[in-house]
Amino acid sequence: MDKLDSSSDEVVMKLVEMGFEKLVAMEAVKAVGNSCDDAVEYVLKGHHKSGTSKINKALGRRAMPSSFSSGPMRQSSLLDHFKSVDRNSKKGHSFDATVADSQLETLSDPSEELRKSSPPVFFESSCFPDTQLSNGCSEASSTWEKRVNSILRIRFGISSLKSFQREALSTWFAHKDCLVLAATGSGKSLCFQIPALLTGKVVVVISPLISLMHDQCLKLSMHKISACFLGSGQLDNRIEQKAMQGMYQIIYVCPETVVRLIKPLQRLAQTHGIALFAIDEAHCVSKWGHDFRPQYRRLSVLRENFCASKLEFLEYDVPIMALTATATSHVQEDILESLHLSKETKTVLTSFFRPNLQFSVKHSRTKSSASYAKDFQNLIDFYSEKRKATGKKLAVISRESEEQTDSGYHDAENIHETDSDDDEEDPENSLAKPNSSNGKEMSEDYLEDETNISQRVDDWDVACGEFCEMSVLSGKQIPDASGHENSLQEKDFEGPTIIYVPTRKESVNIAKYLYGVGLKAAAYNASLPKKHLRQVHQEFHENKLQVVVATIAFGMGIDKKNVRKIIHYGWPQSLEAYYQEAGRAGRDGELAECVLYANLSRVPTLLPSHRSKEQTEQAYKMLSDCFRYGMNTSQCRAKILVEYFGEDFSSKKCNLCDVCTEGPPEQVNVREEANLLFQVITAFHVENSSEHTSYEDYGLGNSEQKKLSHKPNLLFFISRIREQSQKFMEIDRLWWKGLARIMEAEGYIKEMDNKGRRVEIAYIEPTEKGKKQLDFQEDKPLYVYPEADMLVSLRQRRTYSGFSDWGKGWADPEIRRQRLEAMKRPRERRPRRERSQQRPLKLQKKIPWRSKE
Numbered sequence: 001m002d003k004l005d006s007s008s009d010e011v012v013m014k015l016v017e018m019g020f021e022k023l024v025a026m027e028a029v030k031a032v033g034n035s036c037d038d039a040v041e042y043v044l045k046g047h048h049k050s051g052t053s054k055i056n057k058a059l060g061r062r063a064m065p066s067s068f069s070s071g072p073m074r075q076s077s078l079l080d081h082f083k084s085v086d087r088n089s090k091k092g093h094s095f096d097a098t099v100a101d102s103q104l105e106t107l108s109d110p111s112e113e114l115r116k117s118s119p120p121v122f123f124e125s126s127c128f129p130d131t132q133l134s135n136g137c138s139e140a141s142s143t144w145e146k147r148v149n150s151i152l153r154i155r156f157g158i159s160s161l162k163s164f165q166r167e168a169l170s171t172w173f174a175h176k177d178c179l180v181l182a183a184t185g186s187g188k189s190l191c192f193q194i195p196a197l198l199t200g201k202v203v204v205v206i207s208p209l210i211s212l213m214h215d216q217c218l219k220l221s222m223h224k225i226s227a228c229f230l231g232s233g234q235l236d237n238r239i240e241q242k243a244m245q246g247m248y249q250i251i252y253v254c255p256e257t258v259v260r261l262i263k264p265l266q267r268l269a270q271t272h273g274i275a276l277f278a279i280d281e282a283h284c285v286s287k288w289g290h291d292f293r294p295q296y297r298r299l300s301v302l303r304e305n306f307c308a309s310k311l312e313f314l315e316y317d318v319p320i321m322a323l324t325a326t327a328t329s330h331v332q333e334d335i336l337e338s339l340h341l342s343k344e345t346k347t348v349l350t351s352f353f354r355p356n357l358q359f360s361v362k363h364s365r366t367k368s369s370a371s372y373a374k375d376f377q378n379l380i381d382f383y384s385e386k387r388k389a390t391g392k393k394l395a396v397i398s399r400e401s402e403e404q405t406d407s408g409y410h411d412a413e414n415i416h417e418t419d420s421d422d423d424e425e426d427p428e429n430s431l432a433k434p435n436s437s438n439g440k441e442m443s444e445d446y447l448e449d450e451t452n453i454s455q456r457v458d459d460w461d462v463a464c465g466e467f468c469e470m471s472v473l474s475g476k477q478i479p480d481a482s483g484h485e486n487s488l489q490e491k492d493f494e495g496p497t498i499i500y501v502p503t504r505k506e507s508v509n510i511a512k513y514l515y516g517v518g519l520k521a522a523a524y525n526a527s528l529p530k531k532h533l534r535q536v537h538q539e540f541h542e543n544k545l546q547v548v549v550a551t552i553a554f555g556m557g558i559d560k561k562n563v564r565k566i567i568h569y570g571w572p573q574s575l576e577a578y579y580q581e582a583g584r585a586g587r588d589g590e591l592a593e594c595v596l597y598a599n600l601s602r603v604p605t606l607l608p609s610h611r612s613k614e615q616t617e618q619a620y621k622m623l624s625d626c627f628r629y630g631m632n633t634s635q636c637r638a639k640i641l642v643e644y645f646g647e648d649f650s651s652k653k654c655n656l657c658d659v660c661t662e663g664p665p666e667q668v669n670v671r672e673e674a675n676l677l678f679q680v681i682t683a684f685h686v687e688n689s690s691e692h693t694s695y696e697d698y699g700l701g702n703s704e705q706k707k708l709s710h711k712p713n714l715l716f717f718i719s720r721i722r723e724q725s726q727k728f729m730e731i732d733r734l735w736w737k738g739l740a741r742i743m744e745a746e747g748y749i750k751e752m753d754n755k756g757r758r759v760e761i762a763y764i765e766p767t768e769k770g771k772k773q774l775d776f777q778e779d780k781p782l783y784v785y786p787e788a789d790m791l792v793s794l795r796q797r798r799t800y801s802g803f804s805d806w807g808k809g810w811a812d813p814e815i816r817r818q819r820l821e822a823m824k825r826p827r828e829r830r831p832r833r834e835r836s837q838q839r840p841l842k843l844q845k846k847i848p849w850r851s852k853e
């Protein structure tokens with residue numbers, strides 16, 4: 001590529017700062033000169049205003065007639081354009097040519113051109129009665145399908161519509177609102193892109209991420225479709241003006257901006273027509289979803305302001321199409337209600353099932369390089385083999401991220417210090433603890449911003465930029481950082497892996513680890529420099545990276561076909577988020593793996609965020625469902641996932657996941673243990689039904705302590721069982737926890753008001769069902785599949801003399817005094833030691849009043 005002069009360099013840099021890929025920016029500057037605005041327009045529209053003919057010629061495009069009308073115009077039926085199209089085709093013009101040409105129109109001066117331009121071909125009366133199309137069985141519908149298919153072939157290189165796309169489009173044709181629920185990677189975007197191409201009217205797409213809009217615009221421009229994005233991420237004010245004059249076929253806009261633009265959009269509907277409002281990632285509307293954005297709730301203004309009863313020039317309401325891949329039934333209802341969609345809204349539901357995704361769950365402490373070495377060995381071996389064939393590694397971690405990495409490593413060692421399983425046996429923890437946790441014990445600095453639900457949408461600017469797949473570059477030799485040619489071709493490179501981690505710190509730690517062992521790995525989280533993030537995106541798409549270690553910032557909108565493996569390293573916060581991120585894999589339809597590594601012996605914790613009480617309860621429920629997915633050992637994982645979204649998978653299974661392929665574990669009879677646990681719980685509740693019973697009766701507290709804790713939790717019951725029966729001394733608490741969960745799922749016990757950050761069953765009460773079935777000495781076997789934590793406990797069998805002694809120790813007045821003293825003291829964070837002073841891990845496990853296990 002020719003070298004650009006210094007002012008050109010500045011423009012290129014500015015474009016790169018705005019998020020454009022450097023090669024594209026350089027090409028634009030070369031084509032249009034040093035005007036930043038022109039360059040942006042060149043990239044987004046695919047051509048430049050002053051040099052249209054030259055550029056079009058260079059790009060092999062035709063000169064196009066104007067399709068923009070001047071005066072106000074009645075928005076007629078969405079089908080109206082077909083009449084003219086039909087007429088055109090009878091005259092020998094193909095529909096595609098007519099519409100395609102009109103849509104590639106570029107105007108030098110919008111106002112002038114608007115005055116001059118002739119009426120567009122699509123504002124004529126319909127040749128297809130609506131009823132025919134609504135019925136979806138007419139000759140007309142097959143005609144429009146043929147046209148759509150031809151557009152698909154020419155514009156997108158796709159042979160035909162999928163049935164859900166056809167259904168969504170028929171609903172749009174019938175002027176009805178529509179909720180599209182379809183799996184990740186199924187092709188929802190086409191449902192709202194096609195209406196713009198069919199009618200020539202504008203489609204307005206509401207999207208949560210500026211960078212996602214940006215990416216879709218770039219992709220559309222590659223398909224020669226003009227599009228723009230509006231929002232605070234858009235630095236050029238003129239784009240908004242032009243968009244409101246109908247100069248782009250598709251307008252991507254964030255919810256705040258669309259609310260602000262209601263009036264101009266009404267004018268646009270009058271002058272040019274708006275074919276559709278599409279609300280992408282519509283689960284963001286719902287408080288019950290995993291990614292709630294308050295601004296999305298304000299989108300009900302669309303239905304209110306773009307209906308025929310309000311705007312007299314409209315014959316029909318402008319249809320609204322809401323689309324998502326991750327909405328439970330509850331969320332679906334909330335979307336319909338919150339958006340005030342019409343009563344006749346059609347829900348287009350396809351299976352959420354992704355038959356090529358192979359799900360599995362593995363136990364791992366997911367901390368420290370020892371875990372990394374064990375867990376990533378296969379990955380390292382796999383890519384190392386590939387590397388032998390493909391040459392050098394890249395310097396993919398920028399200087400800035402290196403600096404962060406160093407401190408990250410330092411902190412990683414402190415995780416060891418507190419990351420002992422013994423934490424959960426802490427006596428303070430085994431007694432009921434009020435929901436005192438506000439999350440401050442986790443370093444919020446290292447948490448991804450995206451977990452903060454109160455964040456404004458525009459803060460997401462660089463959080464999830466997805467650059468277009470560089471089709472122009474694929475297959476070319478791409479020089480690496482050292483200037484050598486890097487020859488990672490498709491044949492050598494089966495596809496990259498994305499590792500999702502809960503915190504930024506871990507993204508850097510793991511990336512550095514993998515890079516250190518020779519993989520082409522990079523970290524991606526919102527705090528890293530924009531330049532680094534863009535580089536990661538670009539190299540990921542160019543198949544120059546083997547592994548991206550990312551937070552949720554690299555989730556929504558990543559549409560790269562050959563991602564072969566998604567690893568979640570640590571508990572995700574919900575199954576929605578998990579499925580959304582897993583959905584980045586196998587978008588080419590080929591087999592891809594989705595592995596969740598989680599510490600099955602520790603319950604997951606809600607990451608700190610600003611939540612209302614209601615939201616905390618919801619977040620707790622979602623995390624709890626995720627935990628149960630991980631604990632499951634007997635049901636097909638794909639079935640759990642799709643049924644979570646309300647789909648009936650009945651007797652089906654995926655035959656790919658670890659449960660389907662390895663089979664469930666052997667069932668065990670837990671009758672005796674279940675009876676015993678139930679009886680201990682019931683006994684406590686009966687005794688405690690009197691207001692006067694206090695913890696002191698159990699030797700467990702005084703009035704001070706009662707303030708701290710109101711009721712004993714599961715660990716207390718376990719210690720009671722151990723005290724009472726030698727026989728059960730050997731059983732690990734993990735096993736009991738698993739059993740309690742099974743009993744709760746069966747309805748024998750129920751969880752009380754524990755809505756802390758740990759999603760464990762802590763406070764329990766017996767149920768009527770339990771009383772009927774467990775509260776007596778019943779011999780009938782009670783067979784269950786042991787859950788994952790129960791199996792882990794069997795693998796790491798320990799003796800529990802320690803717990804027993806601890807339980808009994810309460811009888812000794814001196815021991816009791818010391819323990820209560822210790823409990824009264826606020827738990828202070830231990831000052832961080834210098835690395836050199838840190839004690840070996842083993843010693844730190846010791847808890848003063850507990851004998852070493």
Ligand SMILES: Nc1ncnc2c1ncn2[C@@H]1O[C@H](COP(=O)(O)OP(=O)(O)OP(=O)(O)O)[C@@H](O)[C@H]1O
Pocket residue numbers: 158159160161162165182183184185186187188189190324325557559583587
């Ligand atoms: N009818 C079709 N036939 C073949 N491929 C298609 C079809 N429709 C869309 N695709 C392709 O499917 C891929 C994924 O499309 P898209 O990004 O729209 O998915 P999505 O449903 O929006 O996924 P997500 O929920 O992850 O955002 C694209 O690369 C697109 O080209």
Ligand SMILES: [Mg+2]
Pocket residue numbers: 188189280557
């Ligand atoms: Mg999408």
